[in-house]
Amino acid sequence: xxxxxxxxxxxxxxxxxxxxxxxxxxxxxxxxxxxxxxxxxxxxxxxxxxxxxxxxxxxxxxxxxxxxxxxxxxxxxxxxxxxxxxxxxxxxxxxxxxxxxxxxxxxxxxxxxxxxxxxxxxxxxxxxxxxxxxxxxxxxxxxxxxxxxxxxxxxxxxxxxxxxxxxxxxxxxxxxxxxxxxxxxxxxxxxxxxxxxxxxxxxxxxxxxxxxxxxxxxxxxxxxxxxxxxxxxxxxxxxxxxxxxxxxxxx
Ligand SMILES: C[S@@+](CC[C@H](N)C(=O)[O-])C[C@H]1O[C@@H](n2cnc3c(N)ncnc32)[C@H](O)[C@@H]1O
Numbered sequence: 001x002x003x004x005x006x007x008x009x010x011x012x013x014x015x016x017x018x019x020x021x022x023x024x025x026x027x028x029x030x031x032x033x034x035x036x037x038x039x040x041x042x043x044x045x046x047x048x049x050x051x052x053x054x055x056x057x058x059x060x061x062x063x064x065x066x067x068x069x070x071x072x073x074x075x076x077x078x079x080x081x082x083x084x085x086x087x088x089x090x091x092x093x094x095x096x097x098x099x100x101x102x103x104x105x106x107x108x109x110x111x112x113x114x115x116x117x118x119x120x121x122x123x124x125x126x127x128x129x130x131x132x133x134x135x136x137x138x139x140x141x142x143x144x145x146x147x148x149x150x151x152x153x154x155x156x157x158x159x160x161x162x163x164x165x166x167x168x169x170x171x172x173x174x175x176x177x178x179x180x181x182x183x184x185x186x187x188x189x190x191x192x193x194x195x196x197x198x199x200x201x202x203x204x205x206x207x208x209x210x211x212x213x214x215x216x217x218x219x220x221x222x223x224x225x226x227x228x229x230x231x232x233x234x235x236x237x238x239x240x241x242x243x244x245x246x247x248x249x250x251x
Contacts, residue, residue: 049132
């Protein structure tokens with residue numbers, strides 16, 4: 001995703017850093033993330049990889065409040081948009097007209113100040129500015145109810161770039177490990193080539209496909225579908241949206 005450099009992007013992220021997932025330090029021997037400590041409860045956990053500007057996670061987390069969510073985005077200037085969108089959607093204030101974050105009680109958090117958001121107001125989403133594969137190594141086996149990848153970059157061609165695809169074997173191996181035996185991998189794309197590649201490679205990497213459609217908006221899932229930023233754009237251009245769900249086998 002191409003983005004113009006955000007003004008004060010990292011300072012803006014700092015103001016809302018209570019909504020970021022704490023990442024265990026590299027010197028930490030165990031290097032394990034404990035979701036029950038992060039969220040203060042044991043609800044089922046879902047990870048979205050490559051959340052972009054965060055429309056999808058803001059809506060899904062509100063519609064399905066019985067679960068916790070971690071949204072991963074490796075570009076911080078993109079992640080800051082997602083975090084601010086989520087904060088706004090939860091009534092946690094807005095950007096102040098002259099810069100900084102304005103909390104609902106009128107306090108202005110400016111120039112890198114951190115707002116220690118009370119735990120009970122943080123809701124059920126935490127964000128991480130991180131590469132998906134690196135981040136998932138922090139989770140124990142059989143932790144997740146779902147992994148969601150929407151409109152991930154297609155990385156066309158046959159070269160080494162394919163390894164960067166969020167459905168390439170190294171990523172699938174990680175998803176398989178962290179998913180519970182009855183967990184679900186969910187994937188949407190506009191791109192035929194990436195979709196065919198993913199549908200072919202999933203069964204070769206320990207997944208079975210449970211649902212597949214080449215026209216999501218005309219399918220029986222259309223009513224429940226939450227449209228992402230990229231999806232809106234492709235749909236406006238008349239491109240059918242492909243979607244599949246798969247679960248691990250033999251776990
Ligand atoms: C094409 S955008 C789609 C964004 C959003 N999911 C949507 O549907 O509108 C893909 C996003 O995934 C992020 N991304 C790509 N590879 C990633 C990785 N390995 N870890 C985390 N984020 C990644 C990109 O930075 C980009 O913001």
